[in-house]
Amino acid sequence: MSIITKREQQILTIIRDNPLISQKQLAEQLGLTRSSVAVHITNLMKKGLIRGKGYILNENNYVTVIGGSNIDIIGFPNQPLRVKDSNPGVVKISVGGVGRNIAENISRLGICSKLITAVGSDLYGKKIVNESKVAGINMDHIMVLENVSSSTYLSVMNKNGDMNIAISHMEAIEHLAISYLKKHDSIIKNSTCLVLDTNLTKDVIEFLVNNYHSTNIFVDTVSVAKSSKIKDLLPYIHTIKPNRYEAEHLTGITLNNKKSIYKALKHLLTLGVKNVVISMGNQGVFYSNENGEGHVPVTNVKLVNSTGAGDAFMAGLVYGYLNHKSLKKSCEISMAASAITLSSQLTINPNLNINTVKKIVKENY
Structure with a gap:
């Protein structure tokens, strides 16, 4: 699959909104020379992403992500947290949501992504849509809800950058119904792969895995409670990446040493999953499929914010799969993407791209 540069992503986003835009207008909008735009257009044509006059988009190779989108409001204290007190610090507001974050990370790795999600018609909803488009996500198929608030995730970190407490208001995604998804059957069916949260x-979830399992499905389990939704659907799922506690919940096996971890991996494979990756925090990840099993350690990175690292990891797995990498190599790519995310106060690090990922892989593995 061809790699898309950040500038090419910007051009694709503009063309998607205005297919008849001229190269002169593109140059003015992006602050480039017309000759530079012509080079980018030629490269996009060579990569098969646009074709003919009028810049018709060719999105035969794309990933569809179906899941949550929200506004992230994250507080970072300057000092150790004091309970029942006002803590001086910094508050960051950004677009987020597991599904939306995965879609943006996939886009930043140079792969076309389409997002199906639900947002309100409020200011937060407009912010989610606009910033996601700028990030290169195709937002043509989202559901916009009247009289429903866009989802919001509010969290407070400790001084080490780990989450101390969070409140998740995710009402909007509950309105994303089967009837709406049926209207987008061709988009889902023609995806190179499908990512769900x-x-x-x-x-x-049952509707999607029962009707589209011929398209390889990747599932982000999100939390222990929410992972219960896929417990009976594992034979239809291609790849999952639970953390320790989600894996314990899905298998009934306590993960307290390597032997128990590999036992859980094997158990999930026997239930029908093709690729299983279990995250064990600072112990790294353990993986298994029919070709073998193994362990990938964490990279050396200063933790600034743990929010969003799992979303970057899933995007890395998708990138590895689409580029025919082994599961081990896919996990290395995913660990590098997570490391880049962990080093930023933002949920998605704007420095994430396939070149920065490859650099970390080379330095650590």
Whole structure:
């Protein structure tokens, strides 16, 4: 699959909104020379992403992500947290949501992504849509809800950058119904692969895995409680990446040493999953599929903010799969993407791209 540069992503986003835009207008909008734009257009044509006059988009190779989108409001204290007190610090507001974050990370790795999600018609909803478009996500298929607030995730970190407490208001995604997804059947069916998060309702997840399992499905389990939604659907799932506690919940096996971790991996494979990756925090990840099993350690990175690292990891797995990498190599790519995310106060690090990922892989593995 061809790699898309950040500038090419910007051009594709503009062309998607205005296919008849001229190279002169593109140059003015982006602050480039017309000759530079012509080079980018030629490269996009060579990569098969646009074709003919009028810049018709060719999106035969794309990933569809179906899941949550929200506004992230994250507080970072300057000092150790004091309970029941006002803590001086910094508050960051950014667009987020597991599904939306995965879609943006996939886009930043140079792969076309389409997002199906639900947002309100409020200011937060407009912010989610506009910033996601700028990030290169195709937002043509989202559901915009009247009289429903866009989802919001509020968290407070400790002085080490780990989450101390969070409140998740995810009402909007509950309105994403099967009837709406049926209207987008061709988009889902023609995806190179399909990524779901378990913020979706159980009936929606069941509908998707039962009707589209011929398209390889990747699932982000999100949390212990929400992972229950896929417990009976594992034979239809291609790849999952639970953390320690989600894996314990799905298998009934306590993960307290390597032997128990590999036992859980094997158990999930026997239930029908093709690729299983279990995150064990600072112990790294353990993986298994029919070709073998193994361990990938964490990279050396200063933790600034743990929010969003799992979303970057899933995007890395998708990138590895689409580029025919082994599961081990895919996990290395994913660990590098996570490391880049962990080093930023933002949920998605704007420095994430395939070149920065490859650099970390080379330095650590």
